[in-house]
Each structure stands twice: as C-alpha cells, then as structure tokens.
Amino acid sequence: MLLAAKVACGKENETMGQGNGKSALVVGAGVAGLSAAIELVKAGWQVKILEASSRSGGRIWTDRSLGIPVDMGAAWLHGAGGGNPLVELFQKAGLGHFVSDSDNLALFQKGEEISDALYETLDEAYEEWMEEARSMKRRAKKGESMQSVLDEIPETGFVKKGLRWYFASDVEIELAADAEELSLKYWDEDEAFGGEEWIPRKGYGTLIDYLAQGLDIEFNAAVSSVAKTARGVLLRAGEKKYEADIAIITTSVGVLQSETIKFEHGLTDARRSALQRMKMGTMMKTVLEFPDSFWPEVHRMGLPAGGDPILEFWNLEPVHGKPVLVALCAGREARRLEKVSDRELQSVVMEHIRGMFGKTPEPRRMLRTRWHSSPLTRGAYSMIAAGSSLDDHAALGKADDDRIFFAGEACSEQYTSTVHGAILSGRQAARAARKA
Numbered sequence: 001m002l003l004a005a006k007v008a009c010g011k012e013n014e015t016m017g018q019g020n021g022k023s024a025l026v027v028g029a030g031v032a033g034l035s036a037a038i039e040l041v042k043a044g045w046q047v048k049i050l051e052a053s054s055r056s057g058g059r060i061w062t063d064r065s066l067g068i069p070v071d072m073g074a075a076w077l078h079g080a081g082g083g084n085p086l087v088e089l090f091q092k093a094g095l096g097h098f099v100s101d102s103d104n105l106a107l108f109q110k111g112e113e114i115s116d117a118l119y120e121t122l123d124e125a126y127e128e129w130m131e132e133a134r135s136m137k138r139r140a141k142k143g144e145s146m147q148s149v150l151d152e153i154p155e156t157g158f159v160k161k162g163l164r165w166y167f168a169s170d171v172e173i174e175l176a177a178d179a180e181e182l183s184l185k186y187w188d189e190d191e192a193f194g195g196e197e198w199i200p201r202k203g204y205g206t207l208i209d210y211l212a213q214g215l216d217i218e219f220n221a222a223v224s225s226v227a228k229t230a231r232g233v234l235l236r237a238g239e240k241k242y243e244a245d246i247a248i249i250t251t252s253v254g255v256l257q258s259e260t261i262k263f264e265h266g267l268t269d270a271r272r273s274a275l276q277r278m279k280m281g282t283m284m285k286t287v288l289e290f291p292d293s294f295w296p297e298v299h300r301m302g303l304p305a306g307g308d309p310i311l312e313f314w315n316l317e318p319v320h321g322k323p324v325l326v327a328l329c330a331g332r333e334a335r336r337l338e339k340v341s342d343r344e345l346q347s348v349v350m351e352h353i354r355g356m357f358g359k360t361p362e363p364r365r366m367l368r369t370r371w372h373s374s375p376l377t378r379g380a381y382s383m384i385a386a387g388s389s390l391d392d393h394a395a396l397g398k399a400d401d402d403r404i405f406f407a408g409e410a411c412s413e414q415y416t417s418t419v420h421g422a423i424l425s426g427r428q429a430a431r432a433a434r435k436a
C-alpha cells in the first residue's frame with residue numbers, strides 16, 4: 001500500500017505548509033513520533049504514523065478510571081524555567097498545572113512522623129554523603145557504577161536507613177534503576193531545565209490528544225521490517241506494506257534491542273554497539289484510592305525502615321482533591337513486582353502504609369503498571385548505564401543516511417529519559433529529514 005495523501009489539520013498544525021510532494025513514515029505515536037510528524041506536516045510533507053498499539057501516547061498514559069487523571073507513565077514536567085518546550089505546550093493544550101515540591105516531605109518511623117531534629121540530622125548527613133559521591137564521580141572509571149557510592153553509605157541505625165531512602169528516591173527511582181546499573185562517571189551529566197516541577201492537572205494524556213489532532217495515525221500497525229528501496233523506504237506491518245521517501249523510528253531502546261523490527265540494511269556499527277551498552281530502566285507505579293485520606297497534606301512520603309522494596313509515595317489529594325496515593329519503586333524490585341498478583345502487590349504496598357500510619361482502611365481500588373513486561377516499551381526509560389555514556393545516546397539519535405532517521409527520549413543526548421527530551425528529539429529528526 002502506498003502512503004495515502006492525507007492532510008493534517010490539527011491545532012498544532014495550523015501553520016501547515018503547502019504540500020511539497022515529500023512523504024514520511026513515522027514508527028510510533030509516542031510524544032517523539034507526534035512531534036516529528038507535526039514538524040514535517042507543517043513543512044508540507046505527507047506523513048503517516050504507524051503505531052503498534054491501539055492508542056497514541058506510548059509511555060504517556062493517563063488512566064481516568066478513578067474519576068481523576070492519573071498518569072501511569074510520565075507525570076511531571078521537569079523544569080518549568082526558561083527553554084523547556086513543554087511550558088508552551090501546557091499552555092496551548094490547556095493542561096493547567098500543579099506545582100509539585102519534593103521538599104514537601106514527611107518521613108515516618110513506627111507509625112509517627114520523625115522529629116525536626118532527625119530531619120536536620122538526615123539532611124546534613126545526606127548532603128555530606130553526596131558531596132563525597134561527587135568527588136568519587138570525578139575519580140570514577142568508565143564502567144564503574146553508583147554501587148560504589150552505596151557501598152560507602154555512612155552512619156548507622158535509623159539515620160543510615162534514612163540516607164538509603166533518600167538515595168533510592170533521588171537517584172534510583174528518579175533514574176528508574178538500581179545503583180549497580182547506573183554509571184557513576186556519567187551520573188547527572190545530562191542537562192536539566194531549572195525552575196518548578198509541574199504536574200499537568202488534566203493529565204499528560206490531554207497533551208497527547210492535542211498533539212495527535214488531525215495527524216494520520218494507523219493503530220495496531222506493528223512495524224516488523226524497515227527496508228530501503230531505489231526511491232525511498234519500504235516498511236512492513238503485518239501483511240501491509242508502506243512506502244515513503246523517509247522513515248523516522250521512535251521506538252524505545254528496549255524495543256530496538258529486542259530486534260522485533262528488522263532493519264534489512266542492518267544497523268550502523270555505531271548504533272549496534274551503542275545499543276549493546278545502553279539499558280532501559282524500570283519504574284513501577286502502584287496507585288491506591290482510599291475512602292478518605294488518613295495522611296498529612298504533604299506531597300511526598302516514605303518509610304525509611306520499610307525494607308525492600310523501597311517505596312516512595314506521592315499524594316494526589318492536593319493535585320486532584322481525591323484520596324489517592326501513588327507508590328513508586330524502581331529497578332530489580334520493580335521488575336519483580338510487575339510479575340506478582342494484584343493481591344500480593346496490594347499487600348506489599350499496604351504493609352508500608354501501615355508502617356507509616358498504623359491501622360488504616362483498605363483501599364477501594366488499585367491501578368498498577370507493567371512497563372518492563374510490555375513488549376512495546378520493555379522498560380520505563382533509558383538510563384546512563386554503567387559502561388555506557390551520553391555518547392551512546394548521541395549515536396542512537398544519528399540518522400543512518402538521508403532516509404532512515406531515529407528519535408525518542410533515548411536519542412536525546414541532553415535531555416534523555418524525559419518528555420521534553422523526546423519532543424526535542426522528534427523535532428530534531430524531522431529537521432534533519434527536511435535538510436537531507
């Protein structure tokens with residue numbers, strides 16, 4: 001089947017140029033694919049997006065079954081200060097925002113919040129430890145992991161457990177990986193926008209609806225091969241064939257590593273070797289809705305002495321006015337918990353909640369994620385893995401030639417693993433295709 005000439009007319013595409021006779025196939029309707037398509041449509045290209053699942057958004061997925069928008073994938077805009085392309089999109093798509101504050105935190109021990117003096121001790125000890133971690137980073141060898149830092153955890157007793165919880169929250173859950181998976185040498189090397197952290201009040205799914213308006217997206221089209229022809233590219237999905245001048249591939253690192261898409265011309269050596277070193281992280285969310293809230297009006301909570309899995313709780317009540325908690329965990333424990341039954345998962349999370357608050361009511365409903373087990377993502381987001389570096393992210397994002405382009409969060413050398421990184425990488429791939 002030849003690429004159908006379809007004209008996109010969504011709001012984000014209002015300034016669409018005249019048809020220029022060029023055509024593109026975009027693999028994946030995540031935020032990178034949508035952003036690439038919009039850029040090309042604006043320049044007058046005919047664009048078709050092929051998406052394996054039955055919805056757009058990919059690792060952005062807003063569940064509305066609890067009567068409020070709960071983001072099961074991306075949930076925060078990281079850095080609303082200058083330069084973040086999401087700030088303008090939040091405004092254009094009417095997402096609204098809640099300013100989320102990770103310092104608005106309550107830690108518990110034996111059913112009670114810890115004392116101010118204990119917070120102070122913890123904060124000081126953590127700052128000192130991280131200072132030492134930064135000097136270890138300066139001396140680190142290429143393949144060395146963040147485990148070296150964890151092995152040097154200072155203190156004893158509850159303070160040690162508190163430091164372990166801070167590290168899990170700030171490093172492992174944030175980067176969706178265990179310390180032993182993460183590069184020490186390249187820790188925190190990617191760039192970040194400054195400013196507030198926002199949660200979209202209407203859910204990130206509203207952004208996807210806004211971006212996808214008017215774009216030609218074919219759902220349930222799992223691309224199995226990408227080939228070059230004399231004139232352009234030929235992609236296959238099931239029994240169907242699609243042709244265009246160029247293709248932009250936006251699937252995750254995990255999907256590329258799984259080789260479910262066959263590149264008939266082979267991957268470039270640089271891309272193949274980067275993929276061997278790169279790694280997908282896993283972060284798991286368990287969402288619990290209660291009849292009423294029994295917790296303080298803070299944003300973030302934790303039980304440092306709760307043992308494994310280490311869980312970080314976020315309170316959705318200030319955002320959406322409903323008694324809903326989201327428990328996050330990462331790495332090996334997240335991969336294990338993806339496989340347990342709903343009943344077992346609920347009991348693991350409730351044990352932490354009872355450790356924080358004593359006797360509590362049972363949750364009314366529970367939602368959970370399985371980003372690692374999903375064949376369409378194979379993890380939550382890419383990490384800078386021990387043995388890898390941002391050069392690998394850059395290599396992944398390089399075009400093969402003037403026909404096959406790559407985009408997605410992991411292709412962003414500066415803003416890897418984020419929504420804004422995925423958007424910028426999609427736009428960049430589209431600009432490269434236009435120039436080719």
Ligand SMILES: Cc1cc2nc3c(=O)[nH]c(=O)nc-3n(C[C@H](O)[C@H](O)[C@H](O)COP(=O)(O)OP(=O)(O)OC[C@H]3O[C@@H](n4cnc5c(N)ncnc54)[C@H](O)[C@@H]3O)c2cc1C
Nearest residue numbers: 028030031032052058059073074075076223408409418419
């Ligand atoms: C739990 C979790 C929490 C996160 N939290 C945040 C956060 O708070 N803030 C933030 O900035 N970022 C966060 N992220 C990261 C963010 O969601 C991603 O960086 C971003 O959404 C990736 O977009 P993408 O377009 O690169 O990839 P994807 O969204 O993965 O899009 C790729 C698309 O390709 C499709 N696909 C796969 N295989 C095929 C095939 N063979 N043929 C056709 N289509 C295929 C997939 O179905 C998918 O729709 C989080 C992610 C997760 C999972």
